[in-house]
Amino acid sequence: MKERRRVTIRDVADAAGVSVATVSRVMSGSLTVNPEMAERVRRATQELEYRPNGAAQGLASGMHRSVGVVLPDLSNPYFHGIIKATNVGAARDGYRMLVTEWQEPGEELGVCLDVLSRVDGLMVLSARMETDSLRDLAARGVPTVLVNRVELGVDLPMVAVDNFSPMLELCQHLASLGHRRVVYLAGSPGAWQNRERWKAVQQARILGLEPVMVASDATIEAGYEATDEALGHDPTALIAFNDLAALGAIARLRELGLRTPEDVSVTGFDDVALARYADPALTTIVSPKAALGEQAWLMLEASLRGERPEQPPLLSATFVQRASTGPAKGSRA
Amino acid sequence: MKERRRVTIRDVADAAGVSVATVSRVMSGSLTVNPEMAERVRRATQELEYRPNGAAQGLASGMHRSVGVVLPDLSNPYFHGIIKATNVGAARDGYRMLVTEWQEPGEELGVCLDVLSRVDGLMVLSARMETDSLRDLAARGVPTVLVNRVELGVDLPMVAVDNFSPMLELCQHLASLGHRRVVYLAGSPGAWQNRERWKAVQQARILGLEPVMVASDATIEAGYEATDEALGHDPTALIAFNDLAALGAIARLRELGLRTPEDVSVTGFDDVALARYADPALTTIVSPKAALGEQAWLMLEASLRGERPEQPPLLSATFVQRASTGPAKGSRA
DNA sequence: GCCAATCCGGGAAACGGTTTCTCGCCGAGA
DNA sequence: TCTCGGCGAGAAACCGTTTCCCGGATTGGC
CATH class of the missing domain: 3.40.50.2300 (Response regulator)
Incomplete structure (x- = not known):
């Protein structure tokens, strides 16, 4: 395991017979350098397998790319x-x-x-x-x-992403299916997205929904665990904060012998890859x-x-x- | 948006009235420095909100942590x-x-x-x-x-992770359920894990299995898409390379009106979080x-x-x- | 009490680049 | 022919740390 010394810009400069400044200019694509020289430098770069040291570049230029x-x-x-x-x-x-x-x-x-x-x-x-x-x-x-x-x-x-409008649309969908008592499985309390979604759900009172919020989170496990409390409100639909929570909720419902959507409807948010392949395929909101x-x-x-x-x-x-x-x-x- | 100059080790040194070398030593927790001095340095560090420049550290020490x-x-x-x-x-x-x-x-x-x-x-x-x-x-x-x-x-x-033994165990499970014609939905052809798993499945001929391999990949979509070809071999079970492919396969089967496991059994590998919550919950291998x-x-x-x-x-x-x-x-x- | 060994802290040289500054050269205009 | 301008390339400064080396002070032994 021989500790080969790293190839530096100086090695390239020596090999090409130019100054380090020139090598640097070639590397950065500066046009103010003689094409023939640039070619020599490029060849040396290749042969020595030179790779600029990122730390040094960052230090010198103040940019880390x-x-x-x-x-x-x-x-x-x-x-x-x-x-x-x-x-x-x-x-x-x-x-x-x-x-x-x-x-x-x-x-x-x-x-x-x-x-x-x-x-x-x-x-x-x-x-x-x-x-x-x-x-x-x-x-x-x-x-x-x-x-x-x-x-x-x-x-x-x-x-x-606009959370409010599509969530309202989703609520309208539920309302048109005759849902009234719905539970919103909340996301992270402080989160903007959570506030927006909940706001939309509350707004949907005007459509006849009677929403209740139950604490949960943006994970499968949280959705799974919040389901029991949600069912305490005897809802006909669960509006989960996101797809993962919805998937968790569906799993718990199934465990309890409740069918989705025959007994309880469930919605998600985000449209992750799984949403489409889950059983039942998730009614959700496709986030761009x-x-x-x-x-x-x-x-x-x-x-x-x-x-x-x-x-x-x-x-x-x-x-x-x-x-x-x-x-x-x-x-x- | 005032462009505050970054505070450097030199600023700290000046503020504490010591040399940069000393500051560096204090930062790295060297014990060879006067406690009182160290304290002065630490205070200066706090007040100036000094944060060492990672790029410079990396360059000087050759370690990037x-x-x-x-x-x-x-x-x-x-x-x-x-x-x-x-x-x-x-x-x-x-x-x-x-x-x-x-x-x-x-x-x-x-x-x-x-x-x-x-x-x-x-x-x-x-x-x-x-x-x-x-x-x-x-x-x-x-x-x-x-x-x-x-x-x-x-x-x-x-x-x-040992792929072979548990996969053989999985095959045994299938064999004991009376399965013979099984299709292995392969992972990436060159991958070691894929070779191991396929080897185990082939080994299971001794248990009565008659495995066929169908090209696929380690994603939901690949599992979904490979399912039609797999069904061409009229299998009673699908052994997917991993959980994702299994989930995809199950989704496709359902689409085709085939029930899992009544019509076709499906197995996964890895035990991702979803496996347990899917419908049906996935028979799989728990990878540590x-x-x-x-x-x-x-x-x-x-x-x-x-x-x-x-x-x-x-x-x-x-x-x-x-x-x-x-x-x-x-x-x- | 003197000299050597120890210890601690400062100065300065890397580290590997980028960038500025300067200088030489060449061509063009007067 | 002389001068000025512009351009291309090299020298050197610099980026912020770490670390080596060395000097001064302190301590301990005889």
Whole structure:
């Protein structure tokens, strides 16, 4: 296991018979260099298998050509759809994406700042991250974009999906099936998305719904566990915060001998890959994950260039009816 | 958005009235420094909110205190279980974990090497990464551990789960239910895990099984799509490469009006969170994800310290019967 | 009481690049 | 022919840390 010394820019310069400055210029694609020389340099680069040291580049230039993504839960497939799109955008523009799962509130800012010495900007998908921390980030001038949370008091570009309208549409669907007593399986209490969805559900009183909120979370397990309490309110439909919770709820209902949707209808939100393949296929809301991730990257990239990205409107999500909703039990619908 | 200059170690040194060398020593917890001085330094650090520049540290020390994880598919929840455990291990030991999704064969080595200027070691979860690339990594002396692939010609520490035994057990279970004509929905052709599982299935001829292999992949969609071809062999059971493929297959069967397990039994592998909550709950193999991730970290950490990690035995996985398997249709079992 | 051994902290040289500054050269205009 | 301008390439400064080396002070032994 011989400890081969790393090939440095100086080695390339020597091999090509030029100065290190010239090699640097060639590497960065500067046009102010003699083509013949550039060719010599490129050849030397190849032969020596030279790879610039990222740390050194970052130190010298102050740019790391990478961005950090902080999200609350790696195992939620919803986020994959988003960061996948972000990743292709970043790669296209020569950036690397570092994903950090972060869950505990409290140390969030530390984590972000910590990662910041290796990163040029941040994409925050964490619903729970404290507003003060975000404000701090904004005050420090860290290029940051907020995804799926709208914070009025924070001067940061944000991009989010419209939660309210499609959720209202979903409620209308339920109402038209004769549902009245419905339970909303809540997501994270402080989260913007949770507030929006609950707001829509409450709004749906006007359609005849009588919604009750039951604490839960954005995971299968949470949905599973919240179901028993939800059933205490004798609902004909469960409106879960997201698809995972809906899947968990359906599993619990089945365990209890209740059929979906014959006995209880269940809805999700997000449209993760599984939603379509589950049994019953989930009635849910198709969130434009790819568009969201792409848009988030575009805005982050603008921030990195020092531009102030234009604030886009809410992205629209569409309601889709599948098999997990049906006529309310006992209604004449 | 005032461009506050970053506070450097020199600022701290000035504020505390000591040299930068001393500040560096205090930061690294060296004991050879006067406690009173150390206290002054610490206070200055606090007041100025000093955060060491990671890039500079990496450059100067040659250590980045971070490791790269390269995996083929972020959206496969199986990997979450693994890297979650790795992450807590890494965090405990003061390391950061960078996840890189990488799919296309060919450029793999480049990607790894590229990330290597910011990382001290690598954890490879990609089944498809070419053996030559791995050999190259080993030759360069890059601390690397291979997860879930056993490569005889590569001098690299590896940790993997026993695929063969539990898969054989699973086959035995099917055989005892009277199944004979079974189709194996294959994973990635070159993958070690795929070879092992298929080997076990073939071995099960001795139990009376008559297995056929059908090309598929480790995703829901692939399982869904391979099902039609699989049915061409008129099987009584489908042995999917993993849980996701199994879920996809079940969805397709349902679409075709076939019930699981009454008409066709289906099995998975991995035991992702969903397996238990699916309908029917998946008969599968519980892979020790947390133990695998933890063990992988331990080995990587040893490699980073320059030690040669002891090669552990295969981790054992356990067969678990749930509701997706039943007596073979038309058998008298 | 003197000299050597020890210890602690500061200065300065890396680390591997980027970027600015400067200088030489060449062509064009007067 | 002389000068000025522009351009291309090299020298050197710099990015923020770590670490080696060395000097000064303190301590201990004889």
